[in-house]
Each structure stands twice: as C-alpha cells, then as structure tokens.
Amino acid sequence: MNISRKLMLIVILTAAEVSITVYSAFEIAKGAKFHQLNFLHLKYTHQLTKSVKKIENDLPIDINTIESDILLIRQQPIECIEEINPLNYAVMKFINTEQTLTICEKDIEIADRTLLSVTQYKKGELSRDDFLLNLNVALVSFNKHSEMFEEPIRKTVSFILMTLIPLVIVISFFNIIFISYLSRTISSSIRNLTLLLSSKPESNINLDDELDIKTSGELKALVIAARQRIKNDLLNIENSIELKEIINSQTASLQQANDELAQFAYRASHDLKSPLSGAKSLAHFVIEDIKAGDTEEASRNALVIYQQMEKLETLVVDILLLAKAEIGSEDRDVIDFNQLIIDMKERLTWLMKDNPCTLETTINLSVPIKSEKARFAQIIENLISNGLKYYDRNKDSPYVRCDIFNEQETFFITVTDNGMGIPQKHKGEVFDMFKRFHAQTSTGSGLGMALVKKHIEYLNGEISLQSSDKGTTFKIVIPLDKLI
Amino acid sequence: MTKIKPPILIVDDNEVDRYILKRLIKEAKLELTIYEKKDGQEALEFLENYESNRIKYPDGFPPILIFLDINMPKVNGIQFLEEFSKLRKMIEISSCVVMMFSSSEREEEKKIIMSHDFVKGYLVKGSFQAAELKEKVMAVIGQHLDKYS
Numbered sequence: 001m002n003i004s005r006k007l008m009l010i011v012i013l014t015a016a017e018v019s020i021t022v023y024s025a026f027e028i029a030k031g032a033k034f035h036q037l038n039f040l041h042l043k044y045t046h047q048l049t050k051s052v053k054k055i056e057n058d059l060p061i062d063i064n065t066i067e068s069d070i071l072l073i074r075q076q077p078i079e080c081i082e083e084i085n086p087l088n089y090a091v092m093k094f095i096n097t098e099q100t101l102t103i104c105e106k107d108i109e110i111a112d113r114t115l116l117s118v119t120q121y122k123k124g125e126l127s128r129d130d131f132l133l134n135l136n137v138a139l140v141s142f143n144k145h146s147e148m149f150e151e152p153i154r155k156t157v158s159f160i161l162m163t164l165i166p167l168v169i170v171i172s173f174f175n176i177i178f179i180s181y182l183s184r185t186i187s188s189s190i191r192n193l194t195l196l197l198s199s200k201p202e203s204n205i206n207l208d209d210e211l212d213i214k215t216s217g218e219l220k221a222l223v224i225a226a227r228q229r230i231k232n233d234l235l236n237i238e239n240s241i242e243l244k245e246i247i248n249s250q251t252a253s254l255q256q257a258n259d260e261l262a263q264f265a266y267r268a269s270h271d272l273k274s275p276l277s278g279a280k281s282l283a284h285f286v287i288e289d290i291k292a293g294d295t296e297e298a299s300r301n302a303l304v305i306y307q308q309m310e311k312l313e314t315l316v317v318d319i320l321l322l323a324k325a326e327i328g329s330e331d332r333d334v335i336d337f338n339q340l341i342i343d344m345k346e347r348l349t350w351l352m353k354d355n356p357c358t359l360e361t362t363i364n365l366s367v368p369i370k371s372e373k374a375r376f377a378q379i380i381e382n383l384i385s386n387g388l389k390y391y392d393r394n395k396d397s398p399y400v401r402c403d404i405f406n407e408q409e410t411f412f413i414t415v416t417d418n419g420m421g422i423p424q425k426h427k428g429e430v431f432d433m434f435k436r437f438h439a440q441t442s443t444g445s446g447l448g449m450a451l452v453k454k455h456i457e458y459l460n461g462e463i464s465l466q467s468s469d470k471g472t473t474f475k476i477v478i479p480l481d482k483l484i
Numbered sequence: 485m486t487k488i489k490p491p492i493l494i495v496d497d498n499e500v501d502r503y504i505l506k507r508l509i510k511e512a513k514l515e516l517t518i519y520e521k522k523d524g525q526e527a528l529e530f531l532e533n534y535e536s537n538r539i540k541y542p543d544g545f546p547p548i549l550i551f552l553d554i555n556m557p558k559v560n561g562i563q564f565l566e567e568f569s570k571l572r573k574m575i576e577i578s579s580c581v582v583m584m585f586s587s588s589e590r591e592e593e594k595k596i597i598m599s600h601d602f603v604k605g606y607l608v609k610g611s612f613q614a615a616e617l618k619e620k621v622m623a624v625i626g627q628h629l630d631k632y633s
Contacts, residue, residue, distance in 0.1 A: 266590070270555060273587050277610025278500040285507055304500055 002182040002217030010175065015193035017171040024164035030083060031157030038149050041076040041107075044069055052135050053338045061128070066135070067118050073142060077104035088156075095159050097152035107145045114138040166289045190220055271315055271445065275308040281306070318447040320379060325454035334368040335376055339403050344381045348388065357391045357417075359384065364405040369483045375455040380404075380413065382448040383474050387417035392471075409477045411461075419469035430465060459483070490625065491517040491544035495527040495564065496553035496585065501609060505551060505585060511614035513529065514621060517544045524559025527552075528567050536576045546577045549625050551607075554586040554593065560587065565600050572602065581624055583607060 048069040055061050084092070092098040116135040120126040126134075192214055196207070211223055282301045289298035341361050345352070352359065357450050369376075380402060388399035400417045422430060431453040456463045461478030496502050502520055509516060521527040528552070530537065537545045550568075554561035565582065572578050581602050588610040597603055604624045607617070 270588060274498065274501070274609070277587060278498070278504060280610055281504045281508075282500065285504075304503075308500060 003182075003186060004218065005387045010179055010182065013171060013175045013178070017168060017175060020171065024160060024168070027088075027160045030088070030155060031153060031160070031206060033083065034080060034157075035150075037076040037080055038146055038153070040140070041073060042146045043219065044076075045139060045146065048073065048135070048142075049139055052132065052139060055128075055132060055135075061121075061131075063118065063122060067115065069110055070114050070118065070138075074108060074115070077107040077111075077145075080104045081108075091159070092152070092156055095155060097156045100149065100152045103145050103149050103152075107142065108143045110138050110145075148298070156276075189215065193219060193223065210357070232390040267446075268315075268319060275312045275315075279305045279308040279312075299324050315445040315447075318445040318451065320449055322444050322451050322454060325375070325378075325451055325458060328458070329372050329374075331372055331374075332370055333373060334370050337363045337365070337369070337376075340373065340380065341402075342375055344377060344384065347381065348385055351385055351388050355388050355391070357388050357400050359388070359400050359402075361402045362404070364403070366406055367480065367484065369406075369481050371459070375459065379452050379455050379476065380415075383413075383415040384450050386409055386448065387415060387419055387472070390417075390419045390472075392418065392420045392469075406480060409480050411480050411483055413476040414473060416471065416473040421469045421472055422465070424469040427465070427467065430464075485536040488543050489515045489517045491519065491541070491547040492549040492551065493519045493521065493527060493530070493547040494551045494585070495521045495524060495556070495561075496551070496558065497522050497556045498553070501553065504609075508612075508614045508617050509621075512618035512621070514618060517541075517630075519544075519547060524561065524564030524567070524604075526569070527564060528559065531568070531571060531575075531577060534577070544578050546579055551583045551585040552582050552595075554584065554588050557620065562596060564599060565603065569600055569602070583620070583624060585609065 051062065051066050051069060051471070080374045081101065092100060109478075114134060117126060117131055121128075121131040193211075194212060196210055211227075215223055263403045286298045286305070289295070289301065298420065302450065321441065331419070341363075345359070384400055384402055391398040391400075395418055398418060400415065400419075403414045403416075405412050430448050453463060456476055456478065459478045460482050461476055463474060463476045465475070466473045494502050494505055496505070506518060509518070519530065521530055531546065534546065552561050552564060559567070561584065568582070572580075581604045582600070583605040584597055584603060585607050589608055594606065598606070605620050606622065612620075
C-alpha cells in the first residue's frame with residue numbers, strides 16, 4: 001500500500017472516531033433530556049393532583065387551571081416522540097425498549113381523553129363526580145407512565161454508553177497503532193534508501209536491482225525520477241566536457257596550423273624574394289655591362305637571371321603542388337607503376353645524365369592499386385631524385401633502389417640509397433618545409449619532402465626513415481583499403 | 485710600396501648574392517681582399533684556424549668586416565653570431581665587425597641580431613646601390629682603410 005493510501009485510511013478512521021464520539025455525546029445528552037421531560041411530567045401531574053385535592057375538599061373547581069395543567073402534562077410525551085429519530089427507534093427496538101414510545105402515546109391518549117372530559121364538564125354533559133373520577137383515573141395513569149418511562153430510558157442510555165464508548169476506544173487504539181506503524185515503515189524505508197544511496201560506489205554494482213527490490217510506491221517513483229534527472233545532468237556535464245575537449249584540441253590544431261602557415265608564408269616569401277631581388281640586381285648589371293660593351297659578362301649574367309627564373313618557377317610549382325596535396329581529387333584510377341617509372345625517368349633525365357648512380361626499381365603487386373596517380377608520381381619522384389642528388393662521391397658504386405610492393409593489407413614503397421646520409425641532428429627536420437641539408441648540392445625548393453609527407457598523410461599512411469653515413473632508407477606504409 | 489687591400493669575408497650560401505655583393509664592392513671602387521664562405525660553419529672554421537691562416541695570409545687575416553647572410557644551411561647567421569661572440573673573447577679578432585646582408589627583415593630576428601655590439605649595420609639584399617654600400621662600409625671600417633693605405 002502506498003503512503004498516500006495509508007494516510008487516507010488514517011483520515012477516515014479519525015473521522016469515524018470523531019463522529020462516533022460526537023454522536024454518543026448527543027445521545028447521552030438526549031437521555032438527560034428524557035429524564036428532564038419525565039421530571040416535568042411528574043411536576044405537572046403533582047400540580048394537577050393538588051388541584052383535584054382542592055375539589056375533593058369541596059372547594060370550587062378551577063376549570064381553567066385544570067385544563068392548562070393537562071395541556072402541560074400532554075406536552076412532555078409529544079416532545080419525547082419528537083426527539084426519538086429512526087436511529088433511536090432502531091436501537092430501542094434492538095434492546096427491547098421501544099415500549100417507551102407506547103408509554104408516550106398512551107399518555108397523550110389519556111391526556112386527550114381527560115381534556116375531552118373537561119370540555120364535557122364545561123358543557124354540563126358530565127357530572128362533577130364523574131369528572132373527578134375521570135381526573136383521578138388519569139392522574140393514576142400519568143403517575144404510572146412516569147414510573148414506567150424511567151426504566152427503558154436508563155436502559156437505552158446505558159446501552160449507548162456501553163457500546164459506543166468501547167467502540168471509540170477500539171478505533172482510537174487501532175488508529176494509534178496504525179499511525180505508529182505507518183510512521184515507522186515510512187521512516188524506515190526512507191532510512192533504507194538513504195543507506196543504500198550512501199553506500200560505497202564499489203559495493204553498488206547492482207544498485208538498480210537493489211533499489212527496485214527495496215523501494216516501492218512514491219519512494220520508488222521519487223528514486224526513478226531523481227535517477228533520471230541525475231543521469232540527464234551527468235550526460236549534460238559529460239557533453240560539455242567533451243565539447244570543451246573538442247574545442248581545446250581544435251584550438252590547438254588551429255594554432256599549430258596557424259603557426260605552420262606563418263612559418264610557410266615567411267619562408268615562401270623569402271625564397272620567392274631571393275631569386276627575384278638577385279635577378280633584379282643582375283639585370284641592372286647586364287644593362288651597365290652592355291653600356292660598357294662587356295657583352296661577355298652581360299650574357300653570363302643573363303644566363304644567371306634565366307637560372308634564377310627557373311628556380312623561381314620550380315618553387316612556385318612546388319608551392320602549388322603542396323597546396324593541392326591537401327585537397328582530394330576525384331581523379332582516381334588504377335595506377336600503372338611501370339609507366340609511372342618510365343615517365344619519371346624521362347623527367348629526371350637532366351639529373352641522371354651526368355650521374356654515376358644506378359637506379360633500380362622493382363614492382364611486385366598482387367592487387368591493382370587505385371588512387372590519384374599524381375600523388376604517387378610526386379612521392380616516388382621526390383624520394384628518387386633526392387637519392388640521386390645526394391649520392392656519395394666517395395663510394396665506388398652509388399645506387400638508388402626503389403621497391404613497390406604489397407603484403408596482405410598493406411602497400412609499401414621503399415627507397416634505399418648508399419648516399420651521404422642525413423646528419424643525425426637534422427633527422428627531425430627532414431619533412432619540414434624549406435629545409436636543405438647539403439649546401440653544395442642543394443638545388444630544389446626545399447619543399448619536396450614536405451610534399452611527400454602531405455601526400456602520405458592524405459592517404460592515411462606513414463613514412464619512416466633510417467639514415468647513416470652508409471646511406472638512407474625511406475619506408476612508406478599505406479593501408480590497402482585506401483587504395484582499392 | 486704596394487697598397488695593402490683590407491680583407492673582408494662574405495658568408496652567404498647563395499652564389500648569385502655573393503656575386504652581386506662583390507660586383508657592388510667593385511663598382512664602389514672599394515679596394516678589398518674578399519674571402520667567401522658558403523655557410524656559418526665554414527666561416528667559423530676559417531676564423532678558428534687563426535694561427536695557420538695568419539701565416540697563410542700574412543697581410544689579409546683576420547678580416548676586418550664580415551658580410552653575413554641569415555638563412556643558410558648548417559650554421560645560420562644567428563647561430564654564427566652566437567659562436568662568433570664567444571670566439572671574439574678567445575682570439576685576436578675583436579677589431580672584426582659584422583654587417584648583416586640578408587633579404588629577411590623580420591623584426592624579432594633583427595632585434596636578436598642587433599643586440600650584438602659588433603654588428604654594425606643591416607643591409608637588405610636588392611635594396612641598395614654601390615654608392616650607398618660604399619658610404620656604409622666607410623662608416624664602419626673607414627679608419628681601418630686609412631690604416632691600411
């Protein structure tokens with residue numbers, strides 16, 4: 001039974017208790033009134049007796065006094081009948097005291113009859129002796145009725161007292177017990193719940209089940225609502241923490257991107273400006289030399305200007321490639337690596353012409369590779385051209401070797417050389433933009449390896465390098481699922 | 485008596501820039517002995533071999549002025565200045581001063597560079613002509629030129 005029902009029961013019981021108490025008080029008061037009426041009945045009968053006594057002593061008949069006395073006597077049984085309600089009647093019938101009503105009715109009847117005698121005597125239809133006789137008979141009846149009336153009234157009142165008071169006591173007792181029981185169960189279930197909720201977190205593995213078993217009714221509803229609310233709040237907190245983390249990491253990566261961009265802008269503008277300002281000065285010299293007639297020096301410088309412009313062009317092309325590397329293209333196709341190598345060799349003719357390096361390439365693929373050809377062409381060309389550029393003049397048979405193959409779910413490109421190697425302290429900077437480590441042999445933009453890295457990142461791959469004075473190996477690993 | 489040409493050192497990885505500077509020096513009619521190094525490391529080695537270079541170039545070592553680029557491989561201009569300031573305390577090159585020769589005009593770099601008291605000027609590549617160069621060089625090493633002549 002839930003708490004509100006229990007409380008409702010207490011209210012009903014209390015109401016019953018109060019109404020029964022009030023009812024008994026009224027009934028007892030009614031009993032007192034009946035006694036009072038009987039006392040008045042006796043009093044007026046006594047008055048009438050005194051008047052009759054006077055007549056018997058031959059005193060003149062005071063007919064008005066007698067009539068008013070009888071009317072007064074008649075009044076009590078009428079009031080008595082009026083007082084008895086159906087419930088009283090039922091009770092009286094139950095305890096066999098309903099003769100009270102009969103007594104009253106008879107009393108009224110006798111009073112009515114006596115009043116008739118008074119009228120007959122007034123009219124002279126009745127003799128003085130007969131009238132006196134009638135009065136005496138009536139007096140006897142009145143007295144007898146008063147006597148008879150007392151017993152059933154006392155019986156009725158005592159019955160009411162004997163039944164209702166124990167009933168009130170029983171109900172009160174039950175009420176007290178029930179209220180204490182109820183307060184005990186309510187406070188104990190609250191205490192249990194508090195205990196359960198304040199138990200150590202590691203012991204509440206089955207808190208949900210425990211709550212389900214140990215609580216009921218409104219408390220259960222309260223716990224369920226509270227739990228839902230806390231769950232929602234926690235979810236909100238978790239969400240906001242997650243959101244904050246996302247913002248933080250995004251801010252950090254934005255900051256990094258911003259720093260990279262600033263660095264890039266600085267280096268790019270520097271590397272763009274350098275050949276430009278060089279060419280500008282040289283052009284000025286060319287003009288002066290031509291004026292002075294030194295055409296030899298002029299043409300030499302014109303050639304340098306041409307070379308500067310070529311360098312500038314390479315740089316601009318590389319910057320554009322780097323910018324493109326970040327953007328995906330729909331241009332995916334199965335790559336013919338054999339053709340890719342042939343094309344690349346053609347492009348690197350200038351580098352291979354006077355180069356003592358041997359270039360060996362192997363292709364060993366069990367599945368067709370589908371991707372953007374341009375990315376792979378740039379990756380392979382940059383790695384191979386670096387190997388060719390930085391060969392070691394002190395080694396007998398310099399070589400660059402490129403292996404393209406796959407193993408199960410992974411695609412590999414390795415480029416190995418026995419060149420001069422990358423100094424240990426610069427290894428961390430290999431993939432940075434605008435880095436060149438070999439001053440004498442540097443010809444490129446310094447963007448090649450950064451471009452390689454960008455392509456590999458785009459393809460979800462990884463690039464690692466091993467380098468010593470014996471040579472350098474770059475190893476590229478790309479998951480095949482990106483390439484099918 | 486043959487006139488002794490004061491020695492200077494150009495440290496720059498870019499051959500074109502070195503040529504331009506040499507050509508401007510020539511146009512300015514500054515009679516100088518010019519040494520060239522391709523990066524900070526080569527320049528430091530050149531200065532560190534003080535004794536042997538003094539014997540090798542009896543009238544032309546150490547240089548009295550260094551034109552120094554900033555963006556160079558191995559040891560860049562800023563790193564060179566650090567090492568050079570240590571070197572000045574050890575060997576007799578305290579009369580040697582530095583003039584920056586770079587296309588970079590980065591303020592934060594400039595601040596670090598100019599904090600060395602032996603850095604006497606900052607030339608931005610491509611922004612000056614022979615006359616201007618002469619003026620600047622004379623302001624810095626004029627007294628040496630007098631001494632040498």
